[in-house]
Amino acid sequence: MLYALQPYLKYFAVLGLVPWTERSFQQMLQKIYTTAIILFNIGVAFYIVVYSPPEGDLLVSLLVSCIVFISQIVTMTVIELQVMCQYDRYYEFCLQLKCLRRQFQCELLQQVQRLPWTRYIKYFLLGALNIASVVPGVYVILHYDYIGYFWYSLAAVIINRFQCLLLLLYAELLGFHVELLGLRLKDVHNCRQLGVHSVLDVKCEQMCSLDYLLSLKRAYMELYRLFGQYNGLYGWSIVCIFVVMFLDSMINIYWALLVLAKIYNFVFIYMTFSTFVPLLILLFTFCRCGEYCKRQHMLIGSHVRGLACTSQRQLEPSSQAYTAVLAEFAMQVEQDALIISAEGFMDIDYSLLMSIFTAMVTYLIVLMQFGSL
Template sequence: MLYALQRYLKYFAILGLVPWSEKEPQQRLQRIYTIVIIFLNIGVAFYIVFFASPEGDLLVSMLVSCTVFISQIVTMSGVYQSQPYIVELQVMCQHKRYYEFCLQLKCLRLRFQCELQQPVKDWPLTRYVKYFVLGIINFVSLFPSVYVVLHFDYIGYFWFSLGAVFINRVQCLLLLLYADLLGYHVELLDQRLQAVHSYRMLGAQSQLNVKFEQMCSLEYLLSLKRAYMELYRLFELYNSLFGWSIVCIFVVMFLDSIVNIYWSLLVLTEIYSFVFIYMTCSTFLPLLILLFTFCRCGEYCKRQHMLIGSHVRGLACAAQCQAIPPTLAYNAVLAEFAMQVEQDALIISAEGFMDIDYSLLMSIFTAMVTYLIVLMQFGSLYT
């Protein structure tokens, strides 16, 4: 499915976020292009720090503005070490692993269709509409800021950080797309396990059904177990491919949201002109939507994993209660499957720093309130 979308996603190579081609010469050219983008933004940051630092604003506002600007540039450009390639560098250095991720998704889809006989339909239209709407919201939300900067006396880093803001938001949308594809396949596996569980629960009645022998066979259970193993490997590959990008994008969205909510409060207290409310609201509202959508996607994968675990445990209980119990080999594979589901969770994790779910969202909102109170207290000292 991701291979089918690749013909559209490859155009994001203009931003350095997706490999354009599987061929090594073209990938080498794209790496050079990505390095040029990185050094261009580093040069802009160097120019701002030493030659064009804005003046005349509140001290606290200048401090938080500078912090957000630097975090956006660093997140987009990356800090090259042994592991943490951030956004651009993480994508650039792992083109081959990206195609490995696409290939494994394709193989998993074939396993569902052939071994599990689960018809894998195209992605639902509602999910395409969701990402189209999210893209439009994040693109259109830049226009109020552009209007304010062009028509009013604005002091800040907007023009210098515009490229980094756009790249970070587009990368976040792409990460959401990949995570949603993983969640879709977890849902398919859950449906297969639910069907097997239903046959087992019916017991003797379902034995008259021609599909009972196939669905409750040892070979089918092994196919389910292999599908789960491949899904777990896909989650691990996703977390290793984009872990540092997720960490840094969440940090930037967290900082940017706090700062713009803080400036909105300053506008409401008439420290800044009311026109700046359009700029601040059009910045933090799309970011909060992205944060919520990402955490919702991670929570969906987590809950589907819990459902899979409940179906596997239900299969074990049904096997013990049946009049004709399964073979010892079936019970052994089922016990191993239950242990595998318990130990190898299908969770989107950002390099072990945090799991992406609703609990993270509540932690973010709690931290926002805390830091906003601190900012308001410090800001009152200089007004």
């Protein structure tokens, strides 16, 4: 499924976010191109911060603006380096996802369709929103002669946001396959509860077999491996993206409050709102994807435990091996959770979102107190 999207995703190579091709020579050229992007942005950041910082602003605003600017450059650098050093692992991730799809079709006898078109529209709208959110900032700068760090961080902002979109798409694909596995386990559970009453019920008999259970167990193992590959490929990118999105949205909310307090011109409200609103939407969407995977994993665990209870009530001698495999499967589901994790620092779910909102309120109060001194 991810291979099918490659003709479209490869254009993100312009930003250095995906490999353009599997050919080694062209990958080397792309690495040189990505290195040039990194060095250029770091050089601009060093010159602006050290030799030509913006003037004529509140001290607290200058400080937090500089912090956000540096964090955006650092995040962009981490993203580019992590992608650039793992081209082969990226294609391995794509191939593993393709093999998992074939496993669903061949072993589990389940037709795996493409993602619903509504989900593609969602990501298209998120991309359009990220592009459109830059327009108010450009308008304010061109008409009110205010530059700040906007132009110098624009490339880093675009790279960070579109990397977040790609990570959301990959997480959506993982969650889609977790959902498919959960539906298949639900069907097996229903068949075991109803029982095979007829010789003609061949499909139900096959789904209740030990071989089919082993196929389900292998599919879960492959899914767990895919989640591990995803977390390994993009763990540090996720950490940095969440940090910079937290900082950027919080600081722009702070500036919006200063505008409402009439410390800055009211026109800057367009710039602040067009920054923190898309960031909060991306934060919510990312945490929602992680929460969806977590809940689907919990459903898989409930189906496996239900299968174990149903199997224990059956008295056939052949059910002993089935029950033993189910017990092992249940232990595997309990220990190997299908979660999106950022290098062990945090799990991506709704609890993280609430922690972010709580921290935002706390630091906004601190900033407002410093700003009033």
